[in-house]
Amino acid sequence: MQQIPIATSAALNPGVVRFNTDGLILLGLDGVEKYIRQIRRAIEQQDFAAKQRAMDRVQQVVQHLLVMLDEKLPVAHLQRLDSLYRYLLLKLAHVNLFSDLQGIAECKPILSDLRLEWAAILYPFTNDQRDRLKQVDFAQFLLG
16 A cells, blocks of 8 residues: 655745644634534524533634734734634624524634635735635724
8 A cells, every 4th residue: 555645734835934733723723613513503403502512612712722823923914813713702702692693604704714814824825815815804893
C-alpha cells in the first residue's frame, strides 16, 4: 500500500507565517457549525434539554477560540476575529434566550466571515478580494 506524503501548511505556501493551531481552529469552526445545526433541530423539535446541551458546548468552543487568539496575528486580523467571535457569542445568547430560529440563520454569515478571516491569515490574498467577500459589516452594525 502506497503512503501519500502529507504536506504541511508551510509547504503549501512557504512565504506565509503559519500558526501551529490552524488545523485546530478549523476543527473548532466545524464543531461550531455542528452544534448550531443541533440547536436548530432541538428548537424545531422543542427539545429544550438538547438545545441547552448544544448551546453550552457551542458557547464553550467559541469562547475557547476567542481566548486562544494569538497576539502574534496581524492587528487588523486580530481585531476582526475578536469582533466576529464576540458577535457570534452575542447572537448565540439571543438564540438561547428566545429560541430564535432566525437568530440561528444569522450565525451563518458570521461563521463564513470567520472562515474567510482565517483563510486570509493562512492563505493571504489582496485586501480588495477579502473585503468584497465579507458579509458582516461592523460599521453598519454599530450605526444601526
